[in-house]
Amino acid sequence: MSLRTDIQMAFDELTPSTHGMAERIVGSMLANRSRSRAMFAWSNPLRGATSMLALILVLVVAVGVLAGGRLYRDWSAFNNQPGNGLAALEARPMHLPVLVPGQDCPIGPKADLQGAGNGEGFGDGPVFGMPIGLDTKSTWGTYGYQWLLTRRDLAGPVLVRAKDLVTGKAVVFVGTYAAGPVTGKDSDRNGFAVKQHHEALLDTNHPPEDTNPPEVYFGGSDRLVAWQITLGLQRGASGCVAYQIDGPGFSEVFVVQAVGTGLTPN
Amino acid sequence: MQRVADVKPSSASQPVSESTFADLLKPLIEPGFRLALAMLHDAQAAEDAVQEASFTAWRKLGRMHDQGRLRPWFLGVVANKCRNARRKKWVVEVSVGVPEELPAVSSEDRTLRSADLRRAISHLGHDDRLVVVLYFYLDMPVDEVATVAGTSVGATRARLYRAIKKLRPDVAMRRHSGEPAH
Numbered sequence: 007m008s009l010r011t012d013i014q015m016a017f018d019e020l021t022p023s024t025h026g027m028a029e030r031i032v033g034s035m036l037a038n039r040s041r042s043r044a045m046f047a048w049s050n051p052l053r054g055a056t057s058m059l060a061l062i063l064v065l066v067v068a069v070g071v072l073a074g075g076r077l078y079r080d081w082s083a084f085n086n087q088p089g090n091g092l093a094a095l096e097a098r099p100m101h102l103p104v105l106v107p108g109q110d111c112p113i114g115p116k117a118d119l120q121g122a123g124n125g126e127g128f129g130d131g132p133v134f135g136m137p138i139g140l141d142t143k144s145t146w147g148t149y150g151y152q153w154l155l156t157r158r159d160l161a162g163p164v165l166v167r168a169k170d171l172v173t174g175k176a177v178v179f180v181g182t183y184a185a186g187p188v189t190g191k192d193s194d195r196n197g198f199a200v201k202q203h204h205e206a207l208l209d210t211n212h213p214p215e216d217t218n219p220p221e222v223y224f225g226g227s228d229r230l231v232a233w234q235i236t237l238g239l240q241r242g243a244s245g246c247v248a249y250q251i252d253g254p255g256f257s258e259v260f261v262v263q264a265v266g267t268g269l270t271p272n
Numbered sequence: 273m274q275r276v277a278d279v280k281p282s283s284a285s286q287p288v289s290e291s292t293f294a295d296l297l298k299p300l301i302e303p304g305f306r307l308a309l310a311m312l313h314d315a316q317a318a319e320d321a322v323q324e325a326s327f328t329a330w331r332k333l334g335r336m337h338d339q340g341r342l343r344p345w346f347l348g349v350v351a352n353k354c355r356n357a358r359r360k361k362w363v364v365e366v367s368v369g370v371p372e373e374l375p376a377v378s379s380e381d382r383t384l385r386s387a388d389l390r391r392a393i394s395h396l397g398h399d400d401r402l403v404v405v406l407y408f409y410l411d412m413p414v415d416e417v418a419t420v421a422g423t424s425v426g427a428t429r430a431r432l433y434r435a436i437k438k439l440r441p442d443v444a445m446r447r448h449s450g451e452p453a454h
Contacts, residue, residue, distance in 0.1 A: 028301035
């Protein structure tokens with residue numbers, strides 16, 4: 007028996023009769039909607055007072071933001087002191103290769119990951135990249151995923167920054183590992199907002215459980231920790247992406263060429 | 273029982289009006305409930321989740337631009353409600369529909385396997401559990417599973433592989449064929 011059949015039987019055993027449920031839920035929703043409208047009609051006379059209260063709240067929030075801004079500046083000043091982890095990594099200058107017009111994408115250095123995926127990887131370590139897979143387009147550009155593998159003995163924060171070498175535009179990161187200030191916004195395929203960042207951050211002291219142990223996906227390696235980050239390339243990008251990975255005691259650069267459903271032209 | 277893959281969304285890509293939304297929603301209640309039940313393992317909590325999802329879907333109707341996307345969109349809302357419900361202590365307390373020990377009346381092997389499987393699925397993380405339920409239980413194609421889960425198709429496939437491996441270490445994974453084991 008297939009896993010699909012097993013799962014369907016397992017849950018069908020639990021499922022009670024759903025007869026009438028759709029009508030009950032939709033009916034309840036419509037009734038609630040009517041009550042909401044009635045309540046708003048009743049509350050019309052209170053709208054003036056409510057507006058005044060809202061205005062006062064806005065003023066209170068504004069004062070709070072101003073006061074909080076000072077605290078934030080103090081905190082940022084502390085965090086930007088040399089040696090304070092992420093801030094120190096962010097302060098490191100970018101040293102990515104520069105392409106001359108017509109030059110091919112300088113993919114590499116290549117790494118032999120010995121059993122991880124199909125073995126194709128990039129970087130000298132302690133962080134390695136797999137080929138980028140692009141598969142989702144938006145009006146802004148194209149999104150995809152990038153597997154990064156870190157040596158299991160690596161400790162501390164690892165900062166990931168990347169740039170399209172042809173267009174010179176920064177690659178954006180979204181989702182779980184995106185970090186740093188929000189640099190832009192886009193909508194996903196469901197119309198919900200997505201926040202873009204120019205940095206991704208890997209906390210190697212806390213490897214992700216859902217992509218590990220890497221032998222589940224990367225064919226038996228117990229030396230590496232796998233991270234799946236989601237990235238975006240703006241419309242017109244070439245897909246020739248240079249990564250700069252900074253961590254405690256190392257700074258690493260490698261170049262990969264994005265593959266997949268193609269890039270969004272200008 | 274009707275699988276979610278059998279429910280055909282309207283092909284028209286027009287804004288959904290409130291007057292038709294209820295009619296569009298009705299066929300999605302059952303798949304929504306089955307998704308919630310498989311996620312929460314508690315019938316009452318599942319119905320509550322679908323009810324809340326219906327309200328939310330109603331309020332956010334204006335964001336729904338593509339009628340053909342209603343099904344994955346609504347199931348995505350249900351999935352979020354399930355995630356929130358699992359965070360509530362009371363749901364954790366009542367979601368012991370997956371017994372740690374089988375009752376004495378469950379003597380058949382199949383019942384044992386089913387209970388083991390439900391228990392194994394309940395131990396998966398929310399995101400892993402979601403893709404397994406959508407793909408295997410609701411028979412949804414991978415691209416729609418990805419839409420509901422809010423991830424890319426590639427990431428969804430990867431998550432399915434990992435989840436399958438956790439569920440059935442002995443399941444042969446056709447990693448290079450593009451589809452997980454069935």
